[in-house]
Amino acid sequence: MILENRNSPFDRLKALGECIERKGFARILEAHSGLSAIIAENVQVEKDGVLLEYDGIWESSLTDSATKGLPDASIVGNDSRLHTINEILNVTTKPLIVDGDTGGEPAQFEYLVQGLERLGVSAVIIEDKVYPKLNSLDASANQDLEDPSVFAEKIQAGKEVSTTRDFMIISRLESLIAGAGVADALNRAEQYIVAGTDGIMIHSNKSDPAEIFAFADAYPALCKRLGRSPLLVSVPTTYNTVSDDRLIAHGFNVIIHANHTLRAAHKAMSEVAGAILLGGSSLAVDEACATVPEVFATVGFDRITRKDRERTEARRLLA
Ligand code: SPV
Ligand code: MG
DSSP: OTTTSOOOHHHHHHHHHHHHHHHSOEEEEEESSHHHHHHHHHOEEEETTEEEEOSEEEEOHHHHHHHTTOOSSSOSOHHHHHHHHHHHHHTOOSOEEEEOTTOOSHHHHHHHHHHHHHHTOOEEEEESBOSSOOOTTOTTSOOOBOOHHHHHHHHHHHHHHOOSSSOEEEEEEOTTTTTOHHHHHHHHHHHHHHTTOSEEEEOOOOSOOHHHHHHHHHHHHHHHHHTOOOEEEEOOSSOTTSOHHHHHHTTOSEEEEOSHHHHHHHHHHHHHHHHHHHHSSSGGGGGGSOOHHHHHHHTTHHHHHHHHHHHHHHHHHHO
């Protein structure tokens, strides 16, 4: 299944833009490993007679770090992140959006853009905080904003080294995370749009979506004034009383469910580990676990054994 569904890096890269062109939006799920990416790629559910699936995958700094047992605090470097990105690309075909943290210095960002584009990643999102950044979901953490003109230069530097028209550099506004308000976010969005950004992600760690909607509702007029309409991106982790459909109605083109496979795995692993101790055997957790054949099938082990049998049979017939 996995080896047989290959697409070229360039076809994958373009597929995110093509999806948004076709449907108006893309719904994205986080992955932090090959296995979680296979699940994000393949999950399908039927609702009201319509088959639903994700349009792409988010490679998150939070969940990539957490998978390695490390905090999301600029500790896991690009080489390690690229390792995870490769792991995901190796076993999937859907578009990948990479969380580029702050992007680092402009020269570092140039190399990141070049590397991601070559691999067939569709977009990188970088945030306008100063290095070293701390995860945005901790309201008690320092969330120092970058000077917007410095950030705009970094966007420009990335756009200059990008060689395809399809690779997207998306600017992530951290104004609401830093408590600087919607007006600051709109002001920064203007500078990043002028610098050539392909998208704007407006982030919030509040459960109330009021600021997100205030920004989204003011965004079309800003785009009209500037003569360009970069994509609008939402990460509704904390304001998830709002449905994807409502975000789409407010003009969002990309919706990223940014950490849920890792959080689900974290909870399931903790519960199963405790239940084995409590039960004195693993019998009681069988229901909570995928079977070994299910794991084999998910990662393509069946294919290996089938090919092996076919080769043995072919050799036997020749003998
Ligand atoms: C991530 O998933 O790493 C993100 C989104 O950057 S958030 O954790 O909400 O900051
Ligand atoms: Mg992140």
